[in-house]
Amino acid sequence: MSSEASSSPVRLQREGAVAVLELNRPQALNVVDLPTARAFLAACRELSADASVRAVLLCGAGRSFGVGGDLRAMAAGDAATVAGELIDALHESVQRLAALDAPVVAALQGVVAGGSWSLALAADLAVASDDAVFTLAYAQIGASCDVNASWALPRMVGLRRALQIALLGERLDAAQALQLGLVNRVVPAAQLREQALALAQQLAQGPTLAYGRLKRLMRESLEHSLGGQLERERQAFLQGTRTQDFAQGVAAFLDKRPPGFEGC
DSSP: OOOOOTTSSEEEEEETTEEEEEEOOGGGTTOBOHHHHHHHHHHHHHHHTOTTOOEEEEEESTTOSBOOBOHHHHHHSOHHHHHHHHHHHHHHHHHHHHHOSSOEEEEEOSEEEHHHHHHHTTSSEEEEETTOEEEOOSGGGTOOOOTTHHHHHHHHHOHHHHHHHHHHTOOEEHHHHHHHTSOSEEEOGGGHHHHHHHHHHHHHTSOHHHHHHHHHHHHHGGGSOHHHHHHHHHHHHHHHTTSHHHHHHHHHHHHTSOOOOOOO
């Protein structure tokens, strides 16, 4: 896996088994322009091809995780063309992150708005700094949402509350986001990266293939009947019994010791 130069709009680096995927336009509050979207997709494709990654930390450099897509570029050119290219790159990125066996942890600080929040909603777990502020902001520019927001929000908070957040353009602080289940933890701003990375490193020591099956079962559960989902659970569990991690986990349980998972 490559280590990107500091001038790149997206950096992909390693902390052991954790891949750190960082939006790197702090001077622009990590606005997602076309070069950024393309670089982000390239990084997600690289992650998809690297089986040694056992957890991903999704983060943004500077004082804001991100304030959404590049509206200036849309206003300066053909908005549909610019938006279409941005959306295509980010939608493939979201699908690739969701398909990873490795859990994705988002570290969110400052303003988290528009498409940047939509992107963060694609993570499996989220840690927010106590100064974080969340807003979809699409309706304020006369747009509907993209980048997974309409899929993720109703699943997290229910349809009525999701519509309230989207239609009224509500601004939520970190405590409200935690209460609604939009983030898993709120930590002091100075400790955000450290604590989010620690969570990712904890997950990186776990049973990676089992995590992947769990992710897919949870994410796809609303698409199936009870009977269909029970069969999917059965098949996934049986697949898991053939892994080294399952053998290790069972042996560790019977021996009353911590397991040593290897992600295989």
